[in-house]
Amino acid sequence: MPEFSRAVIDVARNMLWKREAQEQGGLLSGQDPSAVNTNDPLRLWIIQVGVIILTTQLLALGLRKIRQPKVIAEVIGGILLGPTAFGRIPGFTQHIFPQDSRPFLSLVANIGLCLFLFLVGLEIDAAVIKRNARLSVTVAMAGMCLPFGLGAALAVPLYNTFIDPSVKFTNFMLFTGVAYSITAFPVLCRILTELKLLDTTVGIVVLSAGVGNDIIGWTLLALSVALVNAGSGLMALWILLTCVGWTLFLLFIVKRILYWLARRTGSIRDGPTMFFMTITILLLFGSAFFTDIIGVHAIFGAFLAGIIVPREGGLAIALTEKLEDMVSIIFLPLYFTLSGLSTDLGLLNNGITWGYTVAICALAYSGKFGGCTVAAKFAGFSWREASTIGSLMSCKGLVELIVLNVGLSAGILSQRVFSMFVLEALLLTFMTTPAVTILYPPEMRVRASPTGSNFANVRDGAQGGEAGVQNRTNADTGDKRTRFTVVLDKIEHLPGMMALTQLILPPPPSYTPSDPHTLASDVVDSKTSSPAPSISSTGPSIDAIRVLELSDRTSAVMKSSNVEQLVATDPLLDIFGTFGALHGVPVSSSLAIVPFEDLGASVSDHARRNDSHLILVPWLPPHYSVVTVPMQDNASPEGPTTPRVAPSHNPFDALFRATSAGADEHDVSLSHSQFIRGLFSSSKTDVALFVDRHQPGGVAKNSHTGTYRLFVPFFGGPDDRLALDFAVQLCANPRISAIVARVTKRDTELAPTGSQEKAKIVDDERLGESHTQHNTTTIASVFPDTVYGHATTQTRLQSETADNIAWARYTRSDDPSLAPALSRMEFDEASTPTPLHYLIERALAMSEDAADENSRLLILTGRSRRLAVENHHAELKTVLEEHGGVGNEVKRTVGDVTTALVVSGCQASMIVFQTALKSE
The missing domain is CATH 1.20.1530.20 (Na+/H+ antiporter like fold)
Incomplete structure (x- = not known):
């Protein structure tokens, strides 16, 4: 009876199929998850x-x-x-x-x-x-x-x-x-x-x-x-x-x-x-x-x-x-x-x-x-x-x-x-x-040239040859810097860049209400007198560059091929351009979309092509969780709390780094630190790093009257000389005054030349660069991070001679063009066995005075002491033990002096200078 047999087989097949469809145990019931099921x-x-x-x-x-x-x-x-x-x-x-x-x-x-x-x-x-x-x-x-x-x-x-x-x-x-x-x-x-x-x-x-x-x-x-x-x-x-x-x-x-x-x-x-x-x-x-x-x-x-x-x-x-x-x-x-x-x-x-x-x-x-x-x-x-x-x-x-x-x-x-x-x-x-x-x-x-036809062009580096040499020569002689490249990359950096840019602008002319009876004569005098030069012709010019990271996304490539349209619609450039227009300063805008490892080199090349005198770049240092620091005997109970030990760095960050650094504030600052150090290592133009100490979204404790007080610690070296020159330029503004302190170390507690301790210090600084492998080759071959020069007699003489000339130029100057600025500057000298502790005490005291005067304190320092002899490694270690530690990226980014000021709890913003890299 084949019909019966076929019926039994069909019923059995249907029952088995129904049981298989109702089975929900999956792997736990012994099913193979990789088995082919065309229905599921x-x-x-x-x-x-x-x-x-x-x-x-x-x-x-x-x-x-x-x-x-x-x-x-x-x-x-x-x-x-x-x-x-x-x-x-x-x-x-x-x-x-x-x-x-x-x-x-x-x-x-x-x-x-x-x-x-x-x-x-x-x-x-x-x-x-x-x-x-x-x-x-x-x-x-x-x-x-x-x-x-x-x-x-x-x-x-x-x-x-x-x-x-x-x-x-x-x-x-x-x-x-x-x-x-x-x-x-x-x-x-x-x-x-x-x-x-x-x-x-x-x-x-x-x-x-x-x-x-x-x-x-x-x-x-x-x-x-x-x-x-x-x-x-x-x-x-x-x-x-x-x-x-x-x-x-x-x-x-x-x-x-x-x-x-x-x-x-x-x-x-x-x-x-x-x-x-x-x-x-x-x-x-x-x-x-x-x-x-x-x-x-x-x-x-x-x-x-x-x-x-x-x-x-x-x-x-x-x-x-x-x-x-x-x-x-x-x-x-x-x-x-x-x-x-x-x-x-x-x-x-x-x-x-x-x-x-x-x-x-x-x-x-x-x-x-x-x-x-x-x-x-x-x-x-x-x-x-x-x-x-x-x-x-x-x-x-x-x-x-x-x-x-x-x-x-x-x-x-x-x-x-x-x-x-x-x-x-x-x-x-x-x-x-x-x-x-x-x-x-x-x-x-x-x-391709930005003007004229598409193929009326100039070679890379054509500007920055003779022009760049002349540019650096002018900078070394202390001439006024008027062409600036402002780096914009994140919205949180925009307030700091506006504040720094406002400092370099010439002060507006004072306004005095005129007597109506003398109004007619004023009009006649204005017609006969020559017109005053406009800000755009004699004042600074600013080139704002927006830097974006080129990611793996197709949209990033599309943006890079539509830069002209993005420049016109970018919100950061639009805000900064409006800021410049309100202050009567010409602002040219540009945008660069490059891979992360090329961000610093791209900004450096852009500044060289535009014959810029100084690159202004922002940085918000990382904020770590505050841990109570055991007070020393001479510590004030009302003293500021300081961060303790920074979190350790993840060795896989460089390998699995995403397009953005993520929501973690420390990761964002670390990523930005690597960009800044890449700029420092490749720049052939002077760089000013603005360390913005304000808390984003915070409310200022005191009203600000628009006056600034500058503090310039002067140890020597090209970077400190650049900070001194820039301070003199800023003090041309009547609302800015400055105190310049030349600090020398009184004793010789540092390790002798060629000792194992100094070699270990240099090795320790170079160690730890492995987490930024994308820039290690460039940094090691051009300028290692804040590593001091070799202590030779020739180096000492060169550094001291250049420092003395720069110091004498401003303390004994008869130049009438510098008289208004120098009248608002105080110069003093100090010799101490602990220069970093001296600076911390001085900065904290000036910060309190500035708060009482409703003004702001701004500290100008050099990043390192290239061509100089003495360093601060030993004392900085003591400062970190007293006030608490910070991440290694802070020290590598801003140098020893600024690191000591950051960990001390001083809330003043700082400008860290590095001179253009030249063969030394």
Whole structure:
């Protein structure tokens, strides 16, 4: 009775299936969480995502150190998880990436791919091509035609050797040509930004050519897919015409509607609203759906949707910020893993295959490099610049991998040929950064002039040569500094920068009410007298630079390529510009978006190019939890409480450092300290660090009358001489007075020259630099942090002679131009065995006096005593034991004198000076 048997089997199957569906024990009931369940694929999918993300992120941590883009880590991670490496482990593929689970993985990956192509469309700005069409079109066309021809030529032997005859040769040739001729625009933007080439003539041409290359490449890919999916040539024509019609519909109708909607909803002014985001996402997937059903890949529709989003008001950047994290963290690694599962480098197992692989790599690079280099040289670039353009245009990255995956899914490429091309894309992308670094070093770079045409340019370092030497010469002779570079990076630093900037401004002319009877005569006198010089012509000029860290996000790269628009809309620059306008001082604004390790060098280069006299940079020292300090016998019970021991530094911070330092106040200050020390170590311009001691959000205890009292401790050395010169300049303001104390050490308790104690001190200071490895090389080779000079007779004589000349210039000066300032300054000398304790007592006393007078105390110190002999290490250790310790970053940032004042509890703000670095 087979019918009965079948009925029993069906009932039993239904009962078992029902029991399995009702089972909720999961792992506790003995179920395998990695088992494939097509009705509930979430468990296995989470396992797959975890493995993929961990693998790619660990690889990215290592490759980031050699300045490789993240796409390299994602491609290598996908290959390792495939049959090339981990797939050879018994049971790995069957449990982690079984064949039945790949449709779900592919669905999510393709959704992510559509989102990524939408972001690529957001990145592309047609205005870039229009501004630089003369040169970029030539380079883009040469970079497309020659590689396409070489790819088509190589397709003949590849087709005859590796491709099944059922595949049409024309389809294979077209895919090979597109893979050869395309350039990875997203990865190219990232490399240009990291290497600081976006504002060079080379970077402008490459960026413009890359945009055009990308648009043509996607168009050719759409044509290739249409030819593959069409059954006949007439059907291919219909597909192509439909695609063109859809593109025109989006560009000329939907784009206008989307712009109207963005203005209507306020998305351009205030960022994308929820309704605008909903319409945009629907448009994205609707366009992808339409291009997919007509026979063109869905990614082309997503790409078109990104192009038509309005760029006004930074709307495209805001949309990117909302989508990019999920795409880059989850979706793209999934897509690369799918590529890796189809990539088996073990198939490259014979000489013929490796010969063709070498030929693919050589022809792909030589085609792009040769075509773009010759075109750039023909356009007027030097051979070095032209070869750099060729190397950058050879970058393949993600875009070629997408083309290859489309060809593989269409059945045009075999797995062996697919693996050969994946290796070529990986190699050419890996080569881009080191090749450009060698071919186009910073000293050879030509930057576009901010005025005139795009390519009326000057070389890096052209200013800062003779001008820089003259600049430093003027500074050494004590001439007035009038050109300042003000660094703005965080909103909490803005009050301090405003306060410091106000000090350097000339005082406003005094106003006396006029007698109405003398008003007419005053008018007559004003007509006959010569006009007074304006502040803008004789006073200081300020260049405000906003520094932003370049993160791994696509939006950061988009911001770096739209600096002109960001400068006009940045709130910090807007506030500071308004502050300058209210005081009648010209303020020029600029913005720099560079990697964290290059922030200091970027500010230094900017100040040198603008021939600045002094860089003003803010710093809020870290605030630690206050611990009660045992009072000494002579301590006052009403004395200020001081911080005790700083928290220890996490050794993994440098490795896993995020884009922002996080919510922890100490971490924020530590991150900013590393930036400041990088600026100190690389600056060829004088630097003034404003240590702002006010508590953000706090209320001042006393009203402030606008008067300042300066305290300048003078030990000697170039940094202290700079502090003295600046104090004299500030005292030209009638509301500022100063006390200058020249302090000398009376006894010789310091260790003798060359002793083990001094060597240990220097070693201790250099130790601990390991947590900032991004700057260790620069600091150690240029100027170690606050390490004192060698105690030689020649050094002592040089330092003392220069100090005596600077001291005598102001204490015995007959210069009438200095008389008003010197009349508000007091000079005294003190000799003490404990100079730091003397300064602390003096500063605390002056702080109390300033509070009684409703004025503010400002302390001006030098950062270190280069070219001087004596140091304060031994006494500073005693001060720290008495008042409590601070983090090592404080001492390394501001030096020993300022550290002693900080831990003493003195709430006065301080300006720490470092002179321009010169060969010593």
